[in-house]
Amino acid sequence: MTASKAEGAGAPAASPKLGLSTKLFYGFGTVAFGVKDQGFSSLLLIFYNQVIGLPAATVGAAIMIALMVDSVLDPIMGQVSDNWRSRWGRRHPFMYAAAVPVALSYVLLWNPPDLPPSLLFAYLVVVAMVIRSFITMYEIPSSALAPELTQDYHERTRVFAYRQFFGWFGGVGMTILALQVFLRPSADNPVGQLNRDGYQAYSVAAAAVMLVAILVSAAGTHRHIPRLRVPPQRKVSLPMVFREMAATVAHRSFLMLIVAGLFNAMAQGLFLSLNLYLGTYLWQLSSGQIAILAASNFLSAILALIFAPPVSKGIGKRDAARLMKACSLAFATTPIILRLLGVFPANGDPLLMPLLFAAGALATATTIITSILISSMMADVVEDSELRTGRRSEGLFFSVSAFVSKVVSGVGIFISSAILALVAFPNGAKPGQVTPEVIERLGLSYVVVLAALYGGAILAISLYRITKADHEATVSKLAQKA
Template structure:
C-alpha cells in the first residue's frame, strides 16, 4: 500500500523546497564521480601516470562488464525491500563510506608497472561502479515516489540535474584553481600528479557528505513512500523474468536505445574534452579554469529551461527540439577549425567565441537530460498498469547502467582514437605533432554527429504523453483504490 494521499509532498502537484534541495543535492556525489571518470581519469592514468591509453580505456570497459549485472539486481532488490527505513534509504546509507574511500584511493595509484597498475585501476573501477549503484539507483528511484505530477517531476529532476552538473563542475573548478597549477616540477598544470592525489581525498569527502545530506534530508518522507507487497520466494530465473517483463515496453526501448547512443557520445566527448582544450585549442590553465566555471551557468540554464520547455511542448517534443539544436551545434567549432574558419590559437577572440557557444549548448543539453529522466519516471505508472508492480528501481537501474557506459564504452573509444592518432603521453602542447592534433578533431566530429543522430531518431518512438500519463494514474486509482 501507499500513504501518498496523506501528503501533498508525496503525491500532489508540488513538494517542499527543502525536499527538492536535499534530494537534488545528493546528485553531487554522482556528479563528482561522473566528472572525474569522464573528464580526468583517462588523462590522469593515460598521460600523467603513464599507463597506455588503450589499457586505461580497456580497464574501464572491463569494469563495466563486471558491473553490468549489479544495476538491475540492485534495482530489483530495492523495489522489493521491506525495512523500517523503507525501500531506498538502507542502500543509500550503506554505500556512503565505502564509495567515498574507494574514490579517494583511485587517484592515489602506487608506482607500479603497467600490468599491476592496470589491475589496480580495474579493481577500484569495479568497486566504485558497484558501490555508486547501491546509492544512485535507489536515490534516483525516489523521484517518481515523491510526486506523480507530470510537470512537477521535470522540476524535481531539473534540480537533481543542476546539482549533479554544478557539483561535478565545482570540483573541477577547484582542481584547476588550486590543485592542477603549473610548477617547476609540472610546467603544465593538467599534468600535476600531486594535484590529482589531493583531489581524490577532497572529492571523496564531498561525496560522503552529499550522500548523507540527501539520505537524511529525505528520511522523514519514508512513511509517505510506496511500500512493496509481501515478498514471495523467487529464484534468479523468476527475478530476471520480472525484470524483462518490466522493461519490455516500446517507450522504454526507445529511451534505452537513445541512452546507449547518448552515453557513448557523451563519454567519448567527455574523455577527450580536456585533451582538446589543452592540445587542440591550446588553452592556458586559466582559460580551462574559466571554461569549467561556466558549466555552473549552464547548469542554471538547464534548471530554468527544462520545466518551461516541458510545459510548452510536452516532454518528448521538448527533448527533441532541445536535442536537435544542441547536438547540431556542439561539433561545429572543431569542424570550422579543420576548415580554417576559426581564429588561430592564441587569438583573443577564440576563447570568448568557444566559451559562449559551449555554455549555451551545454545548458540545452542539461535541460534535455532532466526532461529525459522525467520521461523515464512516467514509465513507472505505465509499467504498473501492465504488470501490477511498481518498479522504479528496475527502470532507473537500466538508465544508471547506460550512464555508466559513458565512462566505459565512451572512454574505451576515446582511448582507441588517441592510440590511432599516435598521441604522445605526457607531452607538452608544443611538442605534440600538428598532424596528430588535426587527426584527433577529424575523427571526433563525425563520431559525435552519428551517435547524437541515433539518439534523437530513437527518441521519436517514445509514445507516452501527458494524456496517457493521466490515464495511467486514473487506471491505478480505479483498480487499487489508492491515489498516486
C-alpha cells in the same frame, strides 16, 4: 487478490506538490555522482595516461572492463531496492550505507601504488569497479525516489531539473577546483594538469564532498519515508525474479529511452574524455583557461534548471528532447568545424575564449535539458508499466538505465582512447609539440563520431510514445484500482 490490487493496497495517497526544501535535499545528493562522473570522464584518462604512464588504449580498456562488470549490479540493486522492507523504507538504508565506502574508494583511485604496468592495470580495474559499485548502492535507490515523491507530469520534470542541476554543479565545481587549486603549475610540473601531487590532494577533497552530499540528501529526504510505497510481502523464486524483470523492461517506450540513453552515454563519454585533450592540444589553453571554460557549465546548469520545465510544458517532453539534442550537437561541434575550415580565431586571439565559453555553455545546457527530459519520461513509464504488469518497479527501470549508461559510457571512453590511437596521438606530449596533421585528424574524428552518436539518440527519442494525456489517464486508472 490480483497483483495489481496487492500493489494498490500499499499505495499512498496522491502526493502533494513538493516544497523547495525537498527538491533541494533530493537534488543535492547528485553532487556525489557528479563529482565521480566528472572525475572519471574528464580527469581519469589523462591522469593514468599522461601522468602515470599507462598507454591510452590500456587505460580505456581498464575503465570499460570495470564499468561493464560493475554495471551487472545495477539491475540487481534495482530489484532489491524495489522489494526491500524496513522501517527506513525501500531506498534510504542503501543510501546511508553507501556514503563511507564511496569516499574511501575514491581516494584509492587517485593514489595508485608504484606497480609494473600489468599490475597497475589490474589495480585500476578493481578500484574503479569498487567505487562504481558503491555509487550504484546510492544512485539507484536515490533515482527511484523521484517517481515516488510525485506523480505529477510536470512536477517530475522540475524534480529532475534539480537533480541534474546539482549533479552538474557538483561535478563541474570539483573539476574547476582541481584545475584552479590542486592542479596548478609548479617548477617540476609546468603543465598543471600533469601534476601528480595535485591529483592526490584533489582525491581527498572530492571524497569529502561526496560523503557529505550523500548523507545530507539521505537525511533531508528521510521525513518522506512514511508516505512512500511499501511493497506487498510475497515469496519469490529466482526464476520468478528474472521473469518479472524481463517482462518489465520489455516496455516499448522504455526500450526507446534505453536506446537513446545508450547513444547519449557514449557521446558523453567521448565528449568529456577528449574535451581536456582538445583544450590542451587543439586550443592550447592553460589549466586556468580550461577551468574558466569548465565554469561555463555552472551557467549551463542554471540555464537548464530555468528552461527545462517551460520547454517541456510548451512542446512536450519528447519533442523538446529531440530539439535540445540537435542544438547540443550544433553548439559542441561548430567551433571545431570552423577551426578545421580555417575560419575560427587563432589560438591566443582575444575572441577565442569568449566564443569557446559561449559554445560550451549552450552545448552543455541543451545536453542537461535533454537528460532532464529523458529522466522525466522514464518516470512516466513507471505508472504505465504498473498498469500493465501490476508491479511498480522504479528501481528496476532506473537501474537498467544506469546499467546501459555505465556500460556504454565505458565504451565512449574506450572510443576516445581508440581515436587517440588511430590518429597516432603521442604519449607524454607537450602542448604545441603535436603535429598539425595529428590535431586535425583528432578534431575531424571527434566531430564525425559525435554526430553519429547524437543522430542515433534523436532517432530513438522519436519512437517514445507516452504523452501527458496518456500519463494522466494511467494515473487515474491506477487510483481507481487502488
